[in-house]
Amino acid sequence: MASITIRSVKKNYAKTQVVHGVDLDFASGEFVVILGPSGCGKSTLLRMIAGLEEISDGTIAIDGKVVNKLEPRERGCAMVFQNYALYPHMSVAQNIGYSLKVAGVPAAERTQRIQAVARVLELEHLLDRKPMALSGGQRQRVAMGRAMIREPKVFLFDEPLSNLDAKLRVQMRSEIRKLHRRLNATSVFVTHDQVEAMTLADRLVVINGGRVEQVGTPAEVYGRPASRFVATFVGAPAMNMLEGTVTLDGISLLGGSRKLNVSRAGLAVSSKVAVGVRPEAVRMVAPGTPGALAATVDLIEELGAGRVIYVDLDGAPFSVVTSEAVHPEPGSTIGLQFAESDLHFFSSEAGGRLEVFKASVPEPALQG
């Protein structure tokens, strides 16, 4: 178990900077998930913690000890790679035990520890096989065993589940979670899959373009996204965003055709804001219900337990998730309602969350 402290860490490749000063603190035993779109620098950050990538600027400390100049083996980290990176010419047992062999652990103790790890991961019957003769899920488990056997202070995962099929991914997800509860080692898990991130994380770090956008529990990140990027990136389908302009008595939306009665609390009149509402927070009502917005149905996506209804709201794309057994026809008109407490406000230019808007008028907040 170990805490990790990251202080204004930067990474440059030749001229391009890919990580722009990241500050993070991971507590001992915590399961942290780093989430971000492809190419945002998640892997780079993880590899800097592991010691596989040089740190251009700033410091990374494990258990209070700066590790910038330490070799990977000296940092006490173990890593699970996206493509497993098993040694193809070694058996499963040899793969798992290789780090112990390098460390000079006697053969008898090695065998015993390999057995113990294999038992936890249910790999006992596969120990003599070569990686080529394993299924994807089994390879994944061997890769985890290889990381576990050293009893590392820190586990690093770089999208370890992205090569598995959907069902196996869900299963491995819960196994990783169980394993973490059992070993209780600090874990950093990189993914671009938000479902994976939400289900695994004690704490979520959302990264975009080499900068940290938000750090918080999955519930915090989902419930109070710190920026417009986080709001649209976390949650599926993505949060609906409506562009608006601050007026004297509220916000005018959709090019002035709708009006939102909120206090503008200090924001300059005619400054631009984005108003977001999650598709899950939108209620479908009969068209013509007082206070409801009229929208035209474009497309319905059946999810089994519910459905996503994509609608056109005065030219803006908008989506609604409902679990009710309603099946509006594409092209028909429906009514939409949502509470003001479910609205999120973001500055249009900077993208940051605006907390200035407080409920000032009772529902319905939105008037057609």
Next chain:
Amino acid sequence: MVERTPILNFFTHLILFAGFVFCVAPFVIVAIAASHNLKDVNDVPMSLLPGSDFWVNIKTAWTTADLGPKLLNSFIMAFGVAAGKVIISALTAFSIVYFRYPGRMLIFWLIFITLMLPLEVRIVPTYAVVTNVLEPYQTIMDLTGLSWLIEKISGVQVQLSLGLLNSYSGLILPLIATATGTFLYRQFFLTVPDELTEAARMDGAGALRFFVDILLPLSRNNMAALGTIMFLWAWNQYLWPLLITTDQSHAMAVTELKQLIPNVGGAPEWHIAMAGTLIVMLPPMIVVVLMQRWFVRGLIATEK
């Protein structure tokens, strides 16, 4: 696309068979000639039915040219060269692919350039070096006045000398450097996923450990292929052994074959010469047969 029609099948087999005959016919003729006696082998045209003197001829060839020790010499030399090339080129490629150091590209290109300098081109300087390996150092010391200085101070005249003529080292070492092998390994190392290298680093393996435990086992098909090709190449070397071995105790089988070739005025004992040729061809053939399954494995199963 693979088409299968009876006519096409017939023609492909015809071509295959023609190629086979083309390749094998000379060997068959050598073997037949080696089984005739002195009279039959000189008949024109030579009878293509095997004679009955095969083993007698083989024995005569063996004793006349004293092939036993020569074959051993050849084997030591060819094996030494093949092993040396396999090891040296693996190490060179490892250094070029896995390390970043100043002058890396320069070294890479220097090795590349040696492709244009086969042994025959540089044989005179190579010979000079082998006569005295320390000659270049002596020259440097003479030119810089270092030997003069040492002589003045200690009164000892510096005369560096280490000759490799008529030795296995002299036969083997100058042939070991190989650009081809280095490239073969380089290409292979470039296909080894980076993640594997990183996994080894995470497991605590240092560079040499990674090389020995991971890279070498992965490139064993490569090594078998390179080793076989280089063994054959070294076995068939003629000019270099001829030049460097003046002493019979280090003579090679291939160069000594000329002892069996009939001299002008001597008896035309071509059956003995052919028998000797067969003997000398045998070891490389065995090597190819033994190594063949590695080749095939390397071709059909890529372990990734």
